[in-house]
Amino acid sequence: MSTQVTTAFVQQFSSNIALLAQQRGSVLRGAVREESVTGEKAFFDQVGSVAAVKRTTRHGDTPLVETPHSRRMVTLDTYEWADLIDDSDKVKLLADPTSTYAQAAASAINRSIDDEIIAAATGTSKTGKAGSTSTSMLAANTIAHGSADMTVAKLLSAKEVMDSADIDPSIPRHIVVAPAQISALLNTTEVKSSDFNTVKALARGELDSYLGFRFHVSNRLAVASNIRTCFAWAEDGILLAVGKDTTAKIDERADKSYSTQVFYCATIGSTRMEESKVVSIACDESA
Numbered sequence: 001m002s003t004q005v006t007t008a009f010v011q012q013f014s015s016n017i018a019l020l021a022q023q024r025g026s027v028l029r030g031a032v033r034e035e036s037v038t039g040e041k042a043f044f045d046q047v048g049s050v051a052a053v054k055r056t057t058r059h060g061d062t063p064l065v066e067t068p069h070s071r072r073m074v075t076l077d078t079y080e081w082a083d084l085i086d087d088s089d090k091v092k093l094l095a096d097p098t099s100t101y102a103q104a105a106a107s108a109i110n111r112s113i114d115d116e117i118i119a120a121a122t123g124t125s126k127t128g129k130a131g132s133t134s135t136s137m138l139a140a141n142t143i144a145h146g147s148a149d150m151t152v153a154k155l156l157s158a159k160e161v162m163d164s165a166d167i168d169p170s171i172p173r174h175i176v177v178a179p180a181q182i183s184a185l186l187n188t189t190e191v192k193s194s195d196f197n198t199v200k201a202l203a204r205g206e207l208d209s210y211l212g213f214r215f216h217v218s219n220r221l222a223v224a225s226n227i228r229t230c231f232a233w234a235e236d237g238i239l240l241a242v243g244k245d246t247t248a249k250i251d252e253r254a255d256k257s258y259s260t261q262v263f264y265c266a267t268i269g270s271t272r273m274e275e276s277k278v279v280s281i282a283c284d285e286s287a
Contacts (some may be wrong), residue, residue: 026113032238064087073131074241077267079112105264118268145282149184158232158279165276175213175232226286237277243267
């Protein structure tokens with residue numbers, strides 16, 4: 001290791017990345033359940049809801065209620081980011097948390113975290129004792145685009161679906177959309193409507209909640225043939241498993257003319273924990 005790149009220097013760079021990851025954090029990481037895990041795969045057990053049995057006679061048999069159990073499997077993947085720096089002056093910039101390299105590394109891992117959560121939210125979950133069963137989204141929790149972008153009516157439908165599932169009202173609810181959906185909400189809400197000022201404040205970033213959902217804006221949402229897949233969820237309905245959080249390394253590469261390589265990685269995975277707690281909302285951006 002070069003005298004320029006000491007252990008303390010590597011630790012400083014790693015600390016800078018961790019700080020930036022918090023400050024310029026993932027859009028969705030703080031809005032889901034997060035668990036630290038070990039290994040390439042992790043399993044999470046769930047206990048279903050049950051009802052108490054009314055006693056009708058004195059000294060009757062004790063009722064045995066079979067509590068339903070289920071299990072979800074998360075497969076973890078490692079995401080890496082690296083760059084070569086051939087200028088000693090630029091190497092010194094690594095200690096600066098505002099440097100291009102630190103910003104790029106933090107942004108790269110945060111995008112990966114969001115991508116994992118987005119894919120898991122409306123994708124196929126692995127369930128069962130060994131995680132060998134594929135479980136898809138509930139049809140009742142999928143709102144069709146109806147040749148329209150995001151509308152207040154779609155938000156109300158998502159709210160109704162979640163309310164009907166008896167989700168604990170104390171659990172925070174979230175929704176993630178692209179910038180186009182915020183504009184669509186503003187354009188389709190009549191000025192005379194009581195919703196207009198709320199949506200306008202949402203578009204300006206002055207407000208982040210509407211109809212009980214905290215709004216998050218991301219350009220990472222899947223779009224195909226102008227149909228953008230947005231989704232709403234209860235916070236504990238999606239899980240982020242973290243095997244190894246942000247790790248940084250800096251070394252000289254003899255095979256690259258002794259350029260300094262900056263390396264950054266994280267091991268993460270995600271899954272939908274309960275189908276009833278996630279609602280997919282299709283939005284037609286061409287409408």
